[in-house]
Each structure stands twice: as C-alpha cells, then as structure tokens.
Amino acid sequence: MDDGRDDAPVPAPPEPDDVADLWDLDDPLAAAGYDEAIAARLAPALADRPERRPARVARIEYGGCHLVTADGRRPGVARLPRASTYDDDRAETPLAVGDWVAVERDSSDDRLLAVDVAPRERRVGRRDPSRELLEQVLAANVAAVLVVHPLDRPLRPGRIERSLVVAHEGGAQPIVVATKIDLDLPGAWQAVRDAVPPDVPAVAVSKRDGRGLDEVLALLPRGETTALIGESGAGKSSIINALLGQNVLQTGSVRARDAKGRHTTTARELVPLDGTGTCLLDTPGTRELGMVRDTGGLAAAFSDIEELAAGCRFADCRHDREAGCAVIAAVEAGALPDQRRRSFLELRAEIEELDGKREDRERRLGEGRRPRR
Ligand SMILES: Nc1nc2c(ncn2[C@@H]2O[C@H](COP(=O)(O)OP(=O)(O)OP(=O)(O)O)[C@@H](O)[C@H]2O)c(=O)[nH]1
Numbered sequence: 001m002d003d004g005r006d007d008a009p010v011p012a013p014p015e016p017d018d019v020a021d022l023w024d025l026d027d028p029l030a031a032a033g034y035d036e037a038i039a040a041r042l043a044p045a046l047a048d049r050p051e052r053r054p055a056r057v058a059r060i061e062y063g064g065c066h067l068v069t070a071d072g073r074r075p076g077v078a079r080l081p082r083a084s085t086y087d088d089d090r091a092e093t094p095l096a097v098g099d100w101v102a103v104e105r106d107s108s109d110d111r112l113l114a115v116d117v118a119p120r121e122r123r124v125g126r127r128d129p130s131r132e133l134l135e136q137v138l139a140a141n142v143a144a145v146l147v148v149h150p151l152d153r154p155l156r157p158g159r160i161e162r163s164l165v166v167a168h169e170g171g172a173q174p175i176v177v178a179t180k181i182d183l184d185l186p187g188a189w190q191a192v193r194d195a196v197p198p199d200v201p202a203v204a205v206s207k208r209d210g211r212g213l214d215e216v217l218a219l220l221p222r223g224e225t226t227a228l229i230g231e232s233g234a235g236k237s238s239i240i241n242a243l244l245g246q247n248v249l250q251t252g253s254v255r256a257r258d259a260k261g262r263h264t265t266t267a268r269e270l271v272p273l274d275g276t277g278t279c280l281l282d283t284p285g286t287r288e289l290g291m292v293r294d295t296g297g298l299a300a301a302f303s304d305i306e307e308l309a310a311g312c313r314f315a316d317c318r319h320d321r322e323a324g325c326a327v328i329a330a331v332e333a334g335a336l337p338d339q340r341r342r343s344f345l346e347l348r349a350e351i352e353e354l355d356g357k358r359e360d361r362e363r364r365l366g367e368g369r370r371p372r373r
C-alpha cells in the first residue's frame with residue numbers, strides 16, 4: 001500500500017486517450033474473442049430471448065460496468081440473480097471483468113443491463129481479502145497470465161511461486177515478465193530466472209528500449225485473453241501500452257525511496273490488442289495473493305517436487321523431515337533449492353488451513369440444519 005509518504009513530487013500523468021476508443025472496431029465482439037464456443041456457452045442465456053445480446057465485461061466500477069457489445073464499449077449495469085456469499089460451494093464472484101454476459105437494454109435509461117453470465121472457462125482468482133473462504137475472481141476467461149515483476153524491487157521469496165499456483169489453479173498458462181531490464185540492476189534478472197521453473201517462460205522487458213516485447217507478444221495465446229498481475233509499480237499498464245503502441249492506460253511513477261508503486265490503476269480493464277480476439281486484461285497492483293483452494297494448481301506449479309515425490313519412501317511423505325524423503329535428498333544433493341521446497345510447504349500449509357476452516361464451517365452448518373425434535 002502507498003503510505004502517502006512521497007519522496008518526490010508526483011508528475012502529472014500523460015493524458016490518456018479514451019480506452020473506449022480502442023473498441024471502435026468493425027467487429028468489437030470478435031475483437032473481444034467472441035467465437036462459436038462462447039456463443040454455445042451463452043446460448044442458454046440467449047435462447048428465445050430476442051431482446052438479449054451477447055457482451056463481454058470490459059470494466060467494473062462502483063455503480064456500474066462497461067460492456068463490449070457488437071456496437072463497441074458501452075456503459076451498463078448488472079442485474080444478476082444474487083449469488084449466495086455464505087454457502088461456499090456456490091459462492092462466487094457474481095460478475096468479473098472478462099465475463100461473457102447476456103445484455104438487455106434498460107427501458108428506464110440508455111444503459112445496458114447485464115442479466116445473465118455464461119459459465120467461466122478459466123480464471124484468475126485469489127483469496128478474497130475480506131472473506132477468506134471465498135475466491136475473488138480477478139479476471140474471467142483468461143488463457144494466460146503475465147506474472148509481472150519489476151527488477152527495481154526486491155524479489156520476495158515465494159511471490160513468483162504463489163503467482164504460478166494462482167495461474168495454474170485457474171487453468172491459465174503462466175508467463176513471467178521481468179520489467180525495467182534497462183535499469184541494469186546486477187543480478188536482479190538472474191534471481192527471477194532462478195525462481196522460475198524451467199517449464200515456465202520468463203522474459204525480461206523494457207518499455208524504454210523495447211527489449212523483450214516481441215517475445216512477450218509471441219507468447220500471448222492468439223484469439224484469447226491474457227491477464228497481467230503483479231504489485232503496484234511493476235509496469236503492468238506500461239507493458240500493455242507498449243504492446244498497443246499507444247499510451248491509452250495511465251501509468252504512474254514509483255516512489256524514489258523504494259520504487260513502490262502508487263496504485264495508479266484502480267480498476268480491472270479489458271483491452272483488445274488487435275481486431276482478432278487477442279486481448280489483454282490490466283489489473284490494479286495486488287500485494288496479497290492468498291491461496292483459496294487447491295484442485296491441482298499446486299502440483300502443476302511444483303511439477304519438479306511432484307516428480308521427486310515419487311521417490312519418497314512413504315507415499316504420504318510431507319517432504320518436511322521424514323526419513324527417506326527424495327525431495328529433502330534432492331535439496332541436500334544441491335539439485336533443488338531449499339527455498340523452493342519451503343515455498344511449497346508454505347503454500348500447502350496455507351491451503352490446508354483454509355480447507356480445515358471450510359470443513360469446520362460445513363460441520364457447523366450441517367449441525368444447524370438437523371431437524372429439531
Ligand atoms: N525504466 C523503466 N521503467 C518502467 C518500465 N516499465 C514501467 N516503468 C515505470 O514504472 C512505473 C510504474 O509503471 P506502471 O505501468 O504504472 O505500473 P503498474 O504495474 O501498472 O502499477 P499499478 O497500476 O499501480 O498497479 C512508471 O513510472 C513506469 O514508467 C521499464 O521497462 N523500464
């Protein structure tokens with residue numbers, strides 16, 4: 001969080017063009033990635049309802065949202081069946097940027113009404129900072145995630161691993177992007193490279209000299225949406241501007257003292273990269289990236305540990321202090337950094353703690369539901 005103690009005056013940000021203008025395209029829906037598969041997912045919400053149209057959520061703000069329709073990006077509001085926030089199995093973020101929705105025209109004003117949401121295919125979610133058993137969806141229907149780390153800030157142990165678990169858990173392909181390579185900070189890029197497992201692409205980029213941007217572009221899944229996550233000041237909005245070739249998103253300076261960002265981006269925003277359906281989804285800087293549950297993301301992000309675990313003496317080995325642990329043996333042999341093993345244990349502990357709380361809560365609810373005699 002920006003604590004407000006600024007070391008340098010904040011320069012006025014460059015006046016951005018209007019983001020909505022990016023959607024002034026021949027076929028805005030196709031530019032947002034609309035295709036037959038999405039039409040099929042939306043079909044139940046549109047069937048026999050000629051007044052309804054497909055749209056994609058481009059931005060959500062207090063009191064409204066912005067929706068990409070066949071006519072471009074338009075203001076709207078959501079009027080959705082209220083999702084339960086207490087029954088954890090059904091609770092989900094009712095509307096997220098990147099969602100495909102059915103819209104109607106509101107008769108009382110000229111805003112669009114989002115009235116139904118298609119099932120999400122893939123997503124980026126984290127533990128809701130205020131309701132820990134729930135997932136907060138940061139981005140819906142994304143095929144890839146750019147995990148953005150600024151080389152002018154210390155690499156917190158476990159931060160990259162955590163981001164990779166979040167990406168894998170949502171079914172999205174992670175790509176690590178280290179920004180500000182032009183600052184020539186000794187060892188910083190190597191430290192990032194060392195924290196990223198070999199099966200995950202990692203690219204160093206600079207918005208100043210353009211290094212690495214073509215490589216990032218080539219890694220983006222075509223026709224799909226890629227979300228950017230990372231702390232404030234990482235350079236997420238700068239990457240998008242650089243890839244678009246125009247300064248359409250606001251970027252902010254970082255504090256001189258510690259290069260911390262100032263939370264310049266305040267809302268998630270979907271932008272089309274070109275007209276072909278490839279999109280980028282900017283997010284505000286996130287400090288917290290809590291685990292919420294694990295349905296395979298942990299194993300996918302730690303495939304090296306999973307492979308080693310096959311050689312542990314006990315099938316339920318915790319790789320903590322057990323005898324015959326192949327993971328510990330690999331650490332002792334110098335084949336696996338112990339930091340990686342510790343990150344794994346930490347993330348697993350976080351997930352297990354929440355699973356425990358969830359079970360407690362279900363048990364309590366179950367008792368409450370028993371018929372009284
Ligand atoms: N030298 C250098 N500075 C960069 C680079 N990329 C971003 N910056 C600077 O880093 C600062 C933060 O960039 P933003 O793009 O606003 O960062 P952000 O991740 O969008 O931050 P939030 O919106 O606050 O989450 C700005 O002053 C950028 O000019 C880079 O490659 N090299």
Ligand SMILES: [Mg+2]
Pocket residue numbers: 236237238250251264265282283284285
């Ligand atoms: Mg930003």
Ligand SMILES: [Zn+2]
Pocket residue numbers: 309312317318319320322324325326327328
């Ligand atoms: Zn083990």
